[in-house]
Amino acid sequence: MDEIDVYLRRRSEIYTWMARNSIAMVVLEDTEGRRDPAVRYFSGHPSDALLILTITGHCVLCPWDENLAYQKAQVDVVVPYTDFGRHPVAAIKGIAEQVGAPHRSRIEIPAVTPYPVFLRYVEALPEYDVLCRETGVHTEIARMRSIKDETEIALLEKACAITNDIMDRIEDQVRSGKIATELDVALLIEKEARKAGAEGTSFETLAAGPSRSWGIHAFPAYTSGAFPAQGLSILDFGIKFEGYSSDVTMTFASGPLTTAQEKQITLVEKAYKAALEIYKPGNFTRDASLKVDEIFRKAKKTMPHGLGHGIGLEPHEGPAVRNREDNDWVFEPGMAVTLEPGLYDPKHGGCRLENSILITEQGNRPLTRSRIVRLG
Known part of the structure; x- marks a missing residue:
């Protein structure tokens, strides 16, 4: 068009x-x-x-x-x-x-x-x-x-493709030791985004090593602290391409991990898979959030934030994916939505897995391939 x-x-x-x-x-x-x-x-x-x-x-x-x-x-x-x-x-x-x-x-x-x-x-x-x-x-x-047209979907796909390439580069450089601090990874993201033709990051990159990953959104956003290090480290970032934003969160698990940390990873991955099955046309968005809350509640855990949100010209827009009585959003084809279950513990750190998902006529299509990266 x-x-x-x-x-x-x-x-x-x-x-x-x-x-x-x-x-x-x-x-x-x-x-x-x-x-x-x-x-x-x-x-x-x-x-x-x-x-x-x-x-x-x-x-x-x-x-x-x-x-x-x-x-x-x-x-x-x-x-x-x-x-x-x-x-x-x-x-x-x-x-x-x-x-x-x-x-x-x-x-x-x-x-x-x-x-x-x-x-x-x-x-x-x-x-x-x-x-x-x-x-x-x-x-x-x-x-x-909230419902993207063909032009918007193409721009989101490009933003997410750049994001995927950057995630691969981050993992490679973490494994090779080129990334050693939160600052290293934040600067790499900014540099690679611009080199790929993006307008920049869609929000300030959040990089938190194990001593800070218990926060939903790390403050400060990143420091000169070690990243990753033994335990759970969280990296939350997005890329803006011609106005359109991606949003992903990677967790780096560097062993040996505690039993509690292994449990966090298992629960987050289980919740992610269960919720993805509900990210389909005709389902209420709150039902996906309810499913995740149920999984965490059975393990005596609580997720202190919503399960997801729309992405587009803003990194956070409609629809909302959260467990609230006033949330009447329904998944529709063309919606681009994040899926981001997470658990956080002041002692053991945090674990979150987030991808950008496109709702399609047949179900859904993940636009990004974020993951929990195990190191050692």
Whole structure:
């Protein structure tokens, strides 16, 4: 599918939703403090811009970097932010007038807009009904983004292919002794990602040797401490390729291990295999989490985090895979989701196994090949 056609198709779906819900104009904002990858999703512009979609089918980008917009954005009109003194409220008011949004029509602004800023919109736009709500267009966009189209799947596959190559290189260098510290492995990931054409890592790499692997997310993210060393070491990282993120976690088990550590590995691998059988169309995502919780509970263990999450333009997005009563997500073909059971013990360290999984019509297809690596 042509790149322009991809964005037109996505916007067409939102225009239909706007007509059905009587919304004249939708405002999406990707700025410092209020990041929203939906701007990139609908326009191709990577960051720092306002995107305005109108019920009449106009797509207007108001970028911070005008030159970048002319290179990257697939929109109808680019209006420089400087035309409005780099002020978002002034920009929305000006663009509403330029596109001829009817007075008394509804304009929906981002759900995460702070209340004082919302009041400024209301004051500046008395001719319009300004909406800022939790369950509006942004809920619809989240639903759309949870199911990847062919273009997105191809980009995710590329991000995951780079990730797989890096994992292989890491294991080789760990076994050869070239990687000796958390810092070594974190820098290797950054270097290899960039060499492979990625934008970088999708989040700060988390590398924790045995003395720190008991944390779900190590703090600091990595140090000059030994990695790996005797016991359980955890490495959690992702690669961003043209905006799309992978997410994996490897555990390095360096013997001799304690009985408790061996039990952690066995339980995590058992939980992973059981949950993968539930990662199929039509199943509730919470059922996969319930299955893992059941396995751990029988062993008198508890997993202190969700089982997985969607990946895409964000390293963490919908759907959620967790055991909560308010979680009504159902696996659907096209969803890209992580599977990451883990157990953590202050004395024995942590063990987590995470891969990026694509839900297909037939079931699922792992996009990454993370594993628990046994050393000695």
